[in-house]
Amino acid sequence: xxxxxxxxxxxxxxxxxxxxxxxxxxxxxxxxxxxxxxxxxxxxxxxxxxxxxxxxxxxxxxxxxxxxxxxxxxxxxxxxxxxxxxxxxxxxxxxxxxxxxxxxxxx
Amino acid sequence: xxxxxxxxxxxxxxxxxxxxxxxxxxxxxxxxxxxxxxxxxxxxxxxxxxxxxxxxxxxxxxxxxxxxxxxxxxxxxxxxxxxxxxxxxxxxxxxxxxxxxxxxxxxxxxxxxxxxxxxx
Numbered sequence: 001x002x003x004x005x006x007x008x009x010x011x012x013x014x015x016x017x018x019x020x021x022x023x024x025x026x027x028x029x030x031x032x033x034x035x036x037x038x039x040x041x042x043x044x045x046x047x048x049x050x051x052x053x054x055x056x057x058x059x060x061x062x063x064x065x066x067x068x069x070x071x072x073x074x075x076x077x078x079x080x081x082x083x084x085x086x087x088x089x090x091x092x093x094x095x096x097x098x099x100x101x102x103x104x105x106x107x
Numbered sequence: 108x109x110x111x112x113x114x115x116x117x118x119x120x121x122x123x124x125x126x127x128x129x130x131x132x133x134x135x136x137x138x139x140x141x142x143x144x145x146x147x148x149x150x151x152x153x154x155x156x157x158x159x160x161x162x163x164x165x166x167x168x169x170x171x172x173x174x175x176x177x178x179x180x181x182x183x184x185x186x187x188x189x190x191x192x193x194x195x196x197x198x199x200x201x202x203x204x205x206x207x208x209x210x211x212x213x214x215x216x217x218x219x220x221x222x223x224x225x226x227x
Contacts (some may be wrong), residue, residue, distance in 0.1 A: 001161075034213040043202055043217035044152065047160075055215070087152055091213045095168040096142075096154040 002026050002090050006099035012107040019075040021102045023088035028068045032092035035064055035073045038101075039084045047086075048073065078104070108131040109216045111203045115192075116221030123193050129186040129203030129218060133202070137161075137181035140206040142214060143188050145199035155201070156188065160209065171197075193225045 003026040013019045023033070031051045036044035046055040048064040051071060061076040075082055083106055088099040115127040129141070131151040143155040156177040157166045165177055186203055200222050204214035 017124055036214075038152075043219055044213050044214075045217075046207075046213070049207065049211070049215075060194075063227050089125045089152070089154075089213065091211075096157070096212075098152040098154070 001095055002029060002093050002097050004088055004097050004099040006011075006088060006102050008054055008102060009100070010105060011105045012105050013078050014107045015080060016077050017107075019072040019074075019078055019104055021086055021104070023066075023071040023073070023099050025069045025071075025090055029090040029092035030069065031063075032090055033064075033066070033071050034089050034091065035062075036089065037082075037084050038087065075104070078083045090102065109205065111205060111216060111218035113201060113203050113218045113221040116201065116223045118224045118226065119193055119222075120227050121194060121225055123194065124189070124191045125223060127190070127201055127203075127221060127223070129188075129212040131184045131186065134205070136179075136184040138209060140164075140189050140209075140212060141177075141179060141186045142204045142206065143177060143186075144202045144204055144214065144217075146202070146220075147196070147199040150199075153199075157212070158186070190223070193223075198225045199222065199223060207224075209219070 005024045007022045035048040038044040052064040085101045110132045112130045159176045174192045178187045186216045200220040202220045203218040205216040207215040
């Protein structure tokens with residue numbers, strides 16, 4: 001099983017600042033990585049697929065990068081609606097596995 | 108518009124059974140693999156099962172293998188999850204999710220979830 005490790009667990013950021021979230025896979029997953037955003041009481045929403053491609057309707061302030069085992073989600077200038085929990089997930093191998101999540105909170 | 112609507116959640120005793128349903132609309136259901144993902148209260152996301160568009164290929168994590176059975180009815184545009192021998196650790200919101208495409212198996216669309224509580 002591929003273990004996905006996200007860091008940090010919690011990120012405190014002021015509105016307008018940049019946020020950088022990390023995700024590490026225990027073995028190579030090629031480019032088969034996605035990022036989801038989840039707000040309280042809501043289902044997850046797809047943000048990024050294939051490491052760096054934004055899903056439909058996702059603002060350009062969200063960007064993804066990385067390859068192999070190290071991946072990053074960057075939010076260039078945090079807006080109020082961006083405070084949420086973010087999960088990475090690999091779809092290279094079975095079982096599909098998620099990171100434990102990074103909570104982005106208001107500083 | 109793609110819609111996924113889960114139902115069937117509720118309170119069940121340990122060792123009991125429950126069947127979840129997911130009604131799909133707004134797309135050609137028979138063309139997509141479908142999935143169940145769960146989230147225990149206050150915890151992260153856990154993949155539970157996947158079924159190919161025809162139902163021929165099915166996958167589970169070890170945590171539910173042998174206890175959960177996923178199935179689909181393409182004529183009824185419906186996905187199911189039969190859960191047997193339920194344990195307290197199966198308590199979670201269960202989401203139905205659709206693959207992005209026939210060749211991309213990440214989850215582009217999600218339902219709103221249905222809560223399963225396993226407790227005596």
